[in-house]
Amino acid sequence: MKILVCISNVPDTTTKITFTDNNTQFNTQGVQYILNPYDEIALARAVELAENEQGTVTVLHVGDANADATLRKALAIGASDAVRINAQPTDAYFVASQIAAYAQDKGFDMILTGRESIDYNGTKVAAMLGEMLDIPSVSITKKITIEGNTGILEREIEGGKEVLAIPFPFVAGTAEGVADWKIPNMRGIMSARTKPLLVVEPIEVQGLSKIVKFESPASRTSVQLIDASEVGKLIDLLQSQGFLKN
Amino acid sequence: MSVLVYIENTEGKFKKSGFEVLSYAKTIANQLNTNLIALSIGNVADDDLKSLGNYGADKVLTVNHQNLKSFVNQAYSAIIAQAAKNSDASVVVLSNSFTGKGLAPRIAVKLQAGLADGAISLPDMADGKFIVKNNVFSSKAIAFVEITSAIKVLALMPNAYKVVETGGQATVENFDYQANESDFKTIIKEIVKASDKVSLPDAEIVVSAGRGLKGPENWGMIEELAALLGAAVACSKPVSDAHWRPHEEHVGQTGITVSPNLYIAIGISGAIQHIAGVSSSKIIVVINSDANAPFFKVADYGIVGDAFELVPQLIAAVKALKS
Ligand SMILES: Cc1cc2nc3c(=O)[nH]c(=O)nc-3n(C[C@H](O)[C@H](O)[C@H](O)COP(=O)(O)OP(=O)(O)OC[C@H]3O[C@@H](n4cnc5c(N)ncnc54)[C@H](O)[C@@H]3O)c2cc1C
Ligand SMILES: Nc1ncnc2c1ncn2[C@@H]1O[C@H](COP(=O)(O)O)[C@@H](O)[C@H]1O
Numbered sequence: 001m002k003i004l005v006c007i008s009n010v011p012d013t014t015t016k017i018t019f020t021d022n023n024t025q026f027n028t029q030g031v032q033y034i035l036n037p038y039d040e041i042a043l044a045r046a047v048e049l050a051e052n053e054q055g056t057v058t059v060l061h062v063g064d065a066n067a068d069a070t071l072r073k074a075l076a077i078g079a080s081d082a083v084r085i086n087a088q089p090t091d092a093y094f095v096a097s098q099i100a101a102y103a104q105d106k107g108f109d110m111i112l113t114g115r116e117s118i119d120y121n122g123t124k125v126a127a128m129l130g131e132m133l134d135i136p137s138v139s140i141t142k143k144i145t146i147e148g149n150t151g152i153l154e155r156e157i158e159g160g161k162e163v164l165a166i167p168f169p170f171v172a173g174t175a176e177g178v179a180d181w182k183i184p185n186m187r188g189i190m191s192a193r194t195k196p197l198l199v200v201e202p203i204e205v206q207g208l209s210k211i212v213k214f215e216s217p218a219s220r221t222s223v224q225l226i227d228a229s230e231v232g233k234l235i236d237l238l239q240s241q242g243f244l245k246n
Numbered sequence: 247m248s249v250l251v252y253i254e255n256t257e258g259k260f261k262k263s264g265f266e267v268l269s270y271a272k273t274i275a276n277q278l279n280t281n282l283i284a285l286s287i288g289n290v291a292d293d294d295l296k297s298l299g300n301y302g303a304d305k306v307l308t309v310n311h312q313n314l315k316s317f318v319n320q321a322y323s324a325i326i327a328q329a330a331k332n333s334d335a336s337v338v339v340l341s342n343s344f345t346g347k348g349l350a351p352r353i354a355v356k357l358q359a360g361l362a363d364g365a366i367s368l369p370d371m372a373d374g375k376f377i378v379k380n381n382v383f384s385s386k387a388i389a390f391v392e393i394t395s396a397i398k399v400l401a402l403m404p405n406a407y408k409v410v411e412t413g414g415q416a417t418v419e420n421f422d423y424q425a426n427e428s429d430f431k432t433i434i435k436e437i438v439k440a441s442d443k444v445s446l447p448d449a450e451i452v453v454s455a456g457r458g459l460k461g462p463e464n465w466g467m468i469e470e471l472a473a474l475l476g477a478a479v480a481c482s483k484p485v486s487d488a489h490w491r492p493h494e495e496h497v498g499q500t501g502i503t504v505s506p507n508l509y510i511a512i513g514i515s516g517a518i519q520h521i522a523g524v525s526s527s528k529i530i531v532v533i534n535s536d537a538n539a540p541f542f543k544v545a546d547y548g549i550v551g552d553a554f555e556l557v558p559q560l561i562a563a564v565k566a567l568k569s
Pocket of ligand 1: 013037455456457458459481482483484485496497498499500501512513514515516517518519520523533534535536539551552553554
């Protein structure tokens with residue numbers, strides 16, 4: 001079984017988000033980058049599945065050499081090899097086009113992404129990839145098991161879940177629950193140094209959207225504290241704002 | 247030219263988020279001085295289809311077929327893209343629901359259209375541009391996304407646009423689509439309903455609790471308060487990690503992002519990763535025994551006190567009000 005895991009390199013979850021150039025560019029000064037948390041669980045599940053089924057796990061990133069440390073971490077967690085498509089992403093369409101062009105003729109049985117990247121929060125790449133490769137996609141997947149050449153996936157739906165059977169190949173975006181986070185062990189870290197990291201040049205793609213400006217969300221006016229002995233006051237406040245209908 | 251809007255149904259019934267996308271799409275159709283065409287897929291009663299006119303649809307296209315009874319995202323996105331081409335749509339609008347998130351990117355690729363997901367504003371079309379706002383960096387910032395393609399796809403964030411009744415009438419037509427066998431590879435084996443609880447992503451009110459509740463046995467009062475308020479129940483990450491509550495209730499940076507009108511956080515410290523998933527809520531109420539809990543800094547109303555005393559009092563007060 002051949003699995004591809006798409007990896008994004010994102011600001012650490014505690015990063016203070018600021019902008020430069022008249023609020024048109026994200027300020028990367030002093031920002032610590034990490035493997036996107038959702039991609040980390042996609043990778044953890046891919047490694048588990050590959051171990052069970054004698055498969056391989058390739059990790060792929062679209063971006064510049066700054067992400068090589070993150071790719072090495074993915075190798076330490078258990079990926080067999082890494083690929084970096086050497087381009088600065090402009091939008092999800094651009095990223096998915098690059099991944100699709102690479103994956104097209106490689107015979108992957110399963111392509112995993114995270115459900116979203118925690119920087120641009122799109123939940124877009126998985127379904128775009130599915131469409132570009134003309135294969136099924138599940139954008140928010142809670143569980144993946146394999147039965148022969150079929151993936152059994154649980155998809156989150158409003159008010160419940162759906163169990164799907166999808167023949168290889170398919171794309172799945174993984175959410176919490178597909179696997180536990182894996183911490184690389186010493187052997188993994190040592191072997192990661194010698195595993196292949198291939199750099200591929202991008203194909204020509206015109207993005208279809210771009211971010212022209214950023215803005216900080218409106219800050220809340222300071223909190224109105226209500227005394228613990230006057231709980232009814234809170235209820236009155238909420239009622240006056242129309243929250244407590246009969 | 248036209249604006250096409252896809253309206254989801256759950257077991258044949260339209261939901262509030264569907265009326266939100268209709269009202270939003272209607273305003274865009276008005277901006278563009280064009281018609282609004284609504285598309286419904288699945289088995290929906292004729293009267294319900296007609297009722298979409300009351301939210302601005304000029305025409306309703308319906309597709310109903312045995313093999314489309316349940317959601318298959320490849321087939322559904324193929325139909326929506328065909329309807330968009332057929333109606334010469336320049337803007338396609340969906341909800342940014344779980345379903346919409348699976349559909350919108352596929353439709354965008356089919357139409358070679360730029361996609362603004364999680365839209366929180368109407369498009370700004372000044373100077374011939376098309377710019378929509380959405381939340382990025384886990385709601386720590388707002389991006390102005392310019393779509394540069396001829397066709398645009400927008401997925402509207404739940405609770406981001408008010409439902410407006412227009413009193414209009416819509417005609418209903420069957421839409422003939424070209425089925426493709428390869429669009430039906432995904433087989434739905436089972437649908438598991440989590441009872442009749444309010445669904446979290448599009449809930450108007452969310453009651454959420456954290457590790458301050460000490461253990462799963464104490465969630466009865468949280469569920470009772472939520473039921474009284476017509477709210478969905480949510481929790482912090484450590485709570486679902488410890489299996490006190492199911493993963494699908496976990497909100498935050500690595501969980502579900504919610505933007506209800508009212509978010510009540512009980513016994514949650516307000517870590518940055520938690521706030522990331524809830525900060526676009528309109529009103530935030532925090533109940534925490536520690537006056538220095540960071541959550542108070544982003545709250546509108548707060549009570550410093552013990553959840554085990556305060557929540558029962560809140561329940562009693564709501565009950566008193568209702569009776
Ligand atoms: C990469 C990453 C991603 C993460 N993603 C998420 C995420 O998506 N969502 C998320 O929630 N967290 C996430 N976290 C974890 C986050 O950092 C916090 O650890 C977590 O939110 C804390 O949960 P809590 O507030 O329930 O628990 P605690 O931090 O333990 O807080 C409990 C609170 O309850 C209060 N309390 C105690 N007793 C009472 C009482 N009797 N009455 C009232 N109040 C009481 C305490 O004062 C305290 O403020 C993430 C962390 C990382 C590193
Ligand atoms: N630059 C990138 N290179 C490789 N994979 C990516 C990149 N950006 C996003 N992805 C993948 O797509 C998923 C969803 O991202 P998004 O659609 O941006 O929310 C991520 O979790 C990654 O798995």
